[in-house]
Amino acid sequence: MRGRGGGNRHAESRDPGGASTSARRTLRDKVRTERYVPRMVRHGFRATVPLLVLATMLSGSSCAGDPPSLSTPPTQMIPSAGVPRSSGITVTPEQLSISDPCGLLSPPALSGFGRVSIEPGSQFTTCQGAISLADGGTASVSSEFAFRPHEGASLTPVDRNGVTVYDAPGDSNGCSRYIVVSDHATITVTAGLARRPDLLCDIANAAIDGMLPQLVRGGLQPADLPADSLGEQDACRLFDHTEIRRMTGIDARQVHPAFNGQGCEWNTGTERGPSVLVSFRRTTQPKIDERTDRAITIDGRTAIADPWVGGALKLPSCEVQLVHPPLDRPTSVREVEQLSVSVYTEAPEESNCVPAIELTSAALGRLPRG
Known part of the structure; x- marks a missing residue:
């Protein structure tokens, strides 16, 4: 039996970022x-x-x-997140727990890269976006609520419009950005699956910029489940x-x-x-x-x-x-x-x-x- 994305559920290999292939x-x-x-x-x-x-x-x-x-x-x-809470935001962990992760991905913020479609992820705490790039290729972008940034990620705090965003180095597999809401709550944005790896961090940054206004004012879209x-x-x-x-x-x-x-x-x-x-x-x-x-x-x-x-x-x-x-x-x-x-x-x-x-x-x- 195979999972949502196809392939063998029982495979044991991991990608370079530490994520599982099953x-x-x-x-x-x-x-x-x-x-x-x-x-x-x-x-x-x-x-x-x-x-x-x-x-x-x-x-x-x-x-x-x-x-x-x-x-x-x-x-x-x-x-624990292992890094200080992101400055400049007012959103709380309690708000995050009842919010829709898809409400944070803004198609207008990503439209400069191509046509954008957004849909809920396989987990209730994830949302998946697909971008049809101008060169005919595709890229993915996701938002996820989690305890902490990806394990082992090398994080650099960066100020983006008054908000501390934690950047992780990008590579050909993907590029991630993190907003730390509390010691046990993190918003993760990851871009990947593009034939042009040079675009991935630009896509992740654009996705972050699109959600910052909500995080600053503390008004998130409810999950409404x-x-x-x-x-x-x-x-x-x-x-x-x-x-x-x-x-x-x-x-x-x-x-x-x-x-x-x-x-x-x-x-x-x-x-x-x-x-x-x-x-x-x-x-x-x-x-x-x-x-x-x-x-x-x-x-x-x-x-x-x-x-x-x-x-x-x-x-x-x-x-x-x-x-x-x-x-x-x-x-x-x-x-x-x-x-x-x-x-x-x-x-x-x-x-x-x-x-x-x-x-x-x-x-x-x-x-x-x-």
Whole structure:
């Protein structure tokens, strides 16, 4: 099964900037570097899984029995921006948490480069723009709300119209600019995918200049999501460490929330240790396109269980992707909100599907019905 942009979700390579080439690795990294903002999570029902599918998966389960609960909660890992707040802005982290990242990308500010189109990103905290350049090529530009600038970025503070903007050196892969709203909230603008790398930093700067008036006066466009949207939920509030251990056998020592509660990872604090990853995203309807994929239904919701054998960087895993109420985008592309639950343990990949399905069922019972 492949992610939003195509390609193999299980690839382990990274680009020079530290970003992942796989949707799963990208989400896992985001959970470790983005912001936690509490959201309301509603009560509900317990979902069920077809007995034939569940019986098949249980035959290889590594989670027999219910381990005793842990008394010590895991440590919440929320990274810091590592640089001072940008001067000259009045916008607050609270405003950012309820704002639409697409409201910050201004087509008029970018129109000097070509025809601009803007649409929501696959994460509720991202927005994607495409620019049809005058020379026939294309470029991309994105805005993203995150905990901090990209890990390892070399930052230079630059004054742009009275606002401190943190510049990172550009290269042929992209160019990023950062507005630091607080120690745990950052606006990232990145330009990339152009045949003319010399334009990338100019595009990023233009995008920043286009959003500065909103940031200075503190008036941001609200996200305006329905109350039952996954974009209004908090993944870390779906489970506590005792449930994670009971359902998976994993003794979580750390919890890594994503910005605005849009993902959460429970792990043992080691790079290749067992973990549980929950994330929310906007994407196309999941499809079976690998031999190991399984179509399942959980309380009437379409879902796919996707086991994987693991690799040098990741343990064997199973990801369950479950469809939330569909979305209609301006481009008329039929998309869905998706709950993704992945379990990584040192066990046959099929065995990981049992706790992944159980966790997904429990999560569905705690999310609004939609």
